[in-house]
Amino acid sequence: MVAAVRAGASGGLVSRPESARRRGDRLSRYGFADVARAAALLGPDGLGWWDAGAGGPTDDGAAALVRTVGSTADPDLALHQVHRLVAVAPEVPAALRADPGLAARLLAVLGASEALGDHLVGAPTHWAQLASDTDPDTFRGAEALRAELSPAGGGTAAVEELRLAYRGVLLRIAAADLTGARTVDEVMAELAALADGTLAAALRISEAEAPGELPRLAVVAMGKCGGRELNYVSDVDVLFVAEPVGDGDTDAALRAATAIAVRLIDVCRQVAWQVDAGLRPEGRDGPLVRTVASYRAYYTRWAKGWEFQALLKARPVTGDAALAEEWLDCVRPLVWQATDAAQRPKMVAEVRAMRRRVEDQLSAADVEREIKLGRGGLRDIEFAVQLLQLVHGRSDPELREPNTLAALAALTAGGYVGRADGEELAGSYRFLRTVEHRLQLQHLRRTHRIPDDEAGLRWLAHALGYRAEGDRTVVQAFLRDWSRLARNVRRLHEKLLYRPLLEAVAKVPTEALRLTSGAAESRLAALGFEDPAGALRHIGALTGGVSRTAAIQRTLLPALLPEFADAPEPDHGLLAYRRVSEKLGRTPWYLRLLRDSGPVAIRLARLLGTSRYVTDLLARDPEALRLLADDAELVPREPAALTEAMSAAVRRHDRPDDAVGALRALRRRELFRIACADLLGRLDVVAVGRALSDVTDAVLAAALRVARAAVDAPADLRFTVIGMGRLGGAEMSYGSDADVLFVHSGGDDAQSRAHAVAEKLRALLSAPAPDPPLPIDAGLRPEGRQGPLVRSLAAYRSYYARWSRVWESQALLRARYVAGDAALGDEFLAVADPVRYPAKGLDTAQVREILRIKARVDAERLPRGADPATHTKLGRGGLADVEWTVQLLQLRYAGATPTLRTTRTLDALDAAVGAGLLTAADAMELSAAWRLAGSVRNAMMLVRGRPSDQLPRHGVELAGVVRALRFDGEDPGEFVDEYLRTARRARHVVADRMEAEVP
Structure with a gap:
């Protein structure tokens, strides 16, 4: 038969007679895509259901x-x-003819799931479980199911018996699901019951x-299994609780229980799915099994907000029922104590921040295609429901439901x-879970992603029951419904969490619950606002009244408040937004820009909630907000463009x-551009350093022209500015001074005029003004x-020589x-080169002098009270450690190795590796530490x-740094640990290299 099928499928279509094409058209109308193959499989050499001569089925x-x-x-x-x-x-065709119910169930499974088709071929008697006389459309109940999944004894045979029994039950659930005999609620509950029975077995x-x-x-x-809302393919989240029998040895009982739990996990993996105990205290680093007392101690002292959220779905499954109830009696009250604003004021804010991090980790494509974690997906619904449970469940026990739809x-x-x-959220949840089920059934693999390709979308739409509607294809019909649903879910997610806060002050009629002022303050406190009454006043000031401005703010704030609540200091972000809005609220373009340009409002809220530096810059220049509307504006400007813009600005005054006021205003705008790009993840520390240095170069060049004119310097006075330190390395930070040397080429008569230029330049750029100063450090x-x-060039030459x-x-x-006279700058660098790149390197005394100075810097320059482990500049493994190591290599070897002659630290590191002076591994450790310390700074x-320069070890400032750096961990303390590890590894390299460089 297989050979006949292959022969039929490979027949040439071009030479087929007209009647064959008509038969093909008819098969196409039945839904077959490969009509030649379908004709062969249905024909007399296949199933015998198709009469090729008549061009249709053989009988009714x-x-x-x-x-x-x-x-x-x-x-x-x-x-x-x-x-x-x-x-x-071979008995299947006759059985299908005799039992239409069997045909519907079996064929639905075979058309939706390759994996279950493989199972049926491997277990050829299991198809009979779908026959109508076995009553497959009726769920047999959890206890009956447990009895069905009850192999005797242990060992390989018992595991295989359980695996086959599990697949048989899964087959029946899928058939009832695909034929509409079960609702999605029932399917989820039955899958959870199947998991329960499997765990028990x-x-x-x-x-x-x-x-x-x-x-x-x-x-x-725990998780979806605990909530009785499991899908077809999912890790099953569990916790293990153990106690000794009677007065037995607790340690021995825990060891025995751990061995049993490990074996249980292995059995379930062989049968169906992974058991995931990652929600246990301390996660995968904690013990697999704990006593009730151990759980109590952990949840009382150390648990994070998300762990209490996870406990909402805790449910005993199997094992010692009395022990499970004892454990539940212990942990349940802790959930509601933890959500009390007085005891844990930022608990809900912590949970929200974790949700945001999960979403931020998705790629742009996945955010749009993920039905679980993406915008408008299942997590948005679950998250909104769970947060409302956590906020209101303290006072209302009716809300303490583990199941999402019941809650x-x-x-x-x-x-x-x-x-x-x-009702809309419940319908959306059911739709998305049905989509998830269809996607997972196809190959019995865990997936939550809508296909990108047309064929995959068409399959999914058919699996969901979509059919073509007029000129709209099944794919278009599905995508229309899905995109509309995702938008509504996201809107409702924001509305449920934040719009009631606005209603409390704006008194906007709505179906949703209108909060009293006290309830609104309670919710704001739960979301992390330290001064909820003040936050409510800000919201009222922004949204109160019937003006067009207030109406737009009522539209905007539900989307912006989540960003403020995610910030380490929500009150500051909301206050900053109010100030910006009051300054620009009557400007026609401001609210229109926020309302109509999607990214701007969210970006603005994120920036104001994270950065006082950006807030201060924007307060002085609110119109800089326009930069956030265009991605092309969030790119540092090229040096030539900066130089021209700043030169033009000073020429107008x-x-x-x-003139310098205009120049400093332009610098302020560029600092805002760079800071926003940095905080939004568009620049790394190297790009930030280069951009800040480019701006400083352009400012110095333009300000030098102003200074010369201000002191009436003669045109023939050759004067140049040499960048040093971080400016010279193009590695400036936001707080860097401009380290420079001033050089002229005249004699004694030019000295006084050159000095006047330099002094005027410093005075103009550091004078008190609304804009940030640029201190000049010589x-x-x-x-x-x-x-x-x-000094004159000749004086520098003489000094360096002697x-x-x-x-x-x-x-x-x-x-x-x-800046200044470029030719003179080149002449100075020609003088400097033999000094900084000595032909014979350094002698022993010079190396020891460098190491002595470095030791003195470490001992004396670290500020009093500073933590040397986390001081980014002078601490162990910090910027100075890396830079001194690199510079020692340059002083010793750049005379003979031209590739080392660079002012940039990372370029010098690469050159040192290329010259064989550092291993690639050591250079990687130094580079990682330098980048991290610079980023923290x-x-x-x-x-x-x-x-x-001091990284805090805790508190809101640490939380702010972690947010600004977009660190992926759930706990800011994890970032400190990462910093310490990185710095420690770099410090080892520094110590080894400096010791090795002593001749």
Whole structure:
């Protein structure tokens, strides 16, 4: 038969007669895509359901079967799988003719699931479980199901018996699901009951194999299994609780229980799915099994907000029932104590932040295609429901439901969710879970992603029961419904959590519950606002009244409040938004921009909630907000464009103060651009350093022209500015001064004029003004602050030839031309090169001098009270450690190795690897530490609005740094641990390299 099928399928279509084409058209109308193959499989050499001569089914019974095949999700797949099944179970065709119910169920499964088709071929008697006389459309109940899944004893045979029994039950559930005999609610509950029975059977097998006395052991379901809303393919979340029997040894009981739990997990993996105990205290790092007292101690002292959220769905499954109830009696009260605003004021905010992080980790494509984690997906519904449970369940026990739909019904009945909104969310949840079921049934694999390709979308739409509507294809019909549903879910998600807060102050009629002022303050407190009454006043000021402005704010704030609530200091973000809105509220473009340009409002809220630095810049220049509307504007400007723009700005003013005022305003706008791009994840620390340095270069060049004109410097005065330190390395941070040297080329008569230019330049850029100053630091000049501010090129040459010390050679490693006379800059660098790149490297005394200075810096320059482990500049493994190591290599070897002659730290690291002076692994450790320390330093400035080199170990500032850096961990403390590990590894490399460089 297989050979005949292949022969029929491979027949040439071009030479087919007209009647064959007509037959093909008819098969197409039945839903077959590969009509040649379908004709062969249905024909006399196949199932015998199709008369090629007549161009139709052989009889009425065959016609009914062909129609049934055509109604499945994938008729071609169903037909192929029938043939595979008939090869091992020849009685199937006759049974299908005799039992239309069997035909509907079996063919629906074969057309929707390749995996269950494979199972039926491997277990050729299981198809009979779908016969009508076995009553497959009636759920037999949880206890009957447990009895069905009860292999005797332990060992491989028992596991295989359980696996086959599990697949048989799964087959019946899928058939009832696909034929509409079960609602999606019932399917989820039955899948959870199947998981319960499987866990119970796996426990019996594991206990049967265990040696010695058995401990008391209870298995508690969590997650979707705990909520009786399981899908076809999912990890099953559990917790294990154990106690000794009587007065037995607790440690011995825990060891025995752990061995049983490990075996249970292995049995379930072989049978069906992974058991996931990752929701246990301390996650995968914690013990697999704990006593009740151990759980109590952990949840009382250490548990995070999301762990209490997870406990909402806890439900005993199998094992010692009395022990499970004892555990539940212990943990249930803790859930509602933890959600009390007085005891844990930011608990709900912590849960919200975790949800946001999950969404942020999705790619742009996955955000749009993921029905579980994406926008408008299942998590949005579950999350809104669980948060409302956590907020209101303290005072209303009716809301303490583990099942999402039951909890949503309770929220609706209690008036916490409007009836129409509740019905829409419930319908959306059922639709999305049905989509999830169809996707997973196809291959019995865990997936939650809508297909990208047309064929996959067509299959899914057919599986969901869609049919073409007029000129709209099944794919278009499905995509229309899905996109509309996702938008509504997201809207309702925001509405349920935030719109009632607005109603409390704006008194907008709605179906949703209108909160009293006290209830609104309670919800704001639960979301993390330290001053909920003040936050409510801000909301009232923004949304109160009947003006168009207030109406737009009522539309915007439900989407913005989540961003403020996610921030470490929600009150600050909301207050900053109010101030910006009051300053620009009457500007025609402001609210229109926020309302009509989707990203702008969310970006603005995220920035204001995270960064005082950005808030301060925007307060001085509210129109800079326009930059957030265009991704192209969130890219640092090219150096040439910056130079031209700043030169043009100063040319428009005659008075020096006015010219530099315009210049500093332009700098402020560029700082805002760079900071926003940084916080929105568009720039790394290297790009930020380069962008800030480019802006500083352009500012110095333009300000130098103003300074020269202000002191009436002669045109023939050659004057140049050399960048040093972070400016010279193009590695500036937000709080960096501009380290420079001033050089002129004249004699004694030019010295006073050059000095006047330099002093005027410093005064203009550091004078008090609304815009951030740019301090000019010339402390790296010869003789330091005791030496003249400006020197001639000849004086520099003489000094470096006679008096230069090794630290000055080290400082010159960063020297580069920045502004003024470019030719003079090149001449200065030609003087500097032999000093910073000594031909013979360094002698022993010079190396030891560098190490002595470094030790002195470590001992004396670290601020009093600073933590050397987390000080980003001078701490262990910080910026100075990495830079001194790199610079020591440059001083020793750049004279003979030209590739080392660079002012940039990371470029020098790469060159050192290329020259064989560092291993790639060591360079990677140094680079990682330098990048991380620089990023933290920048984040501290962005968050606090003032510079700091000290990473805090806890508190809102640490939370702000973690948010600014978009760290993926759930606990800010994890970021500190990561910083310490990175710095520690770099410190080891630094110590090894410096020791190795001592001749």
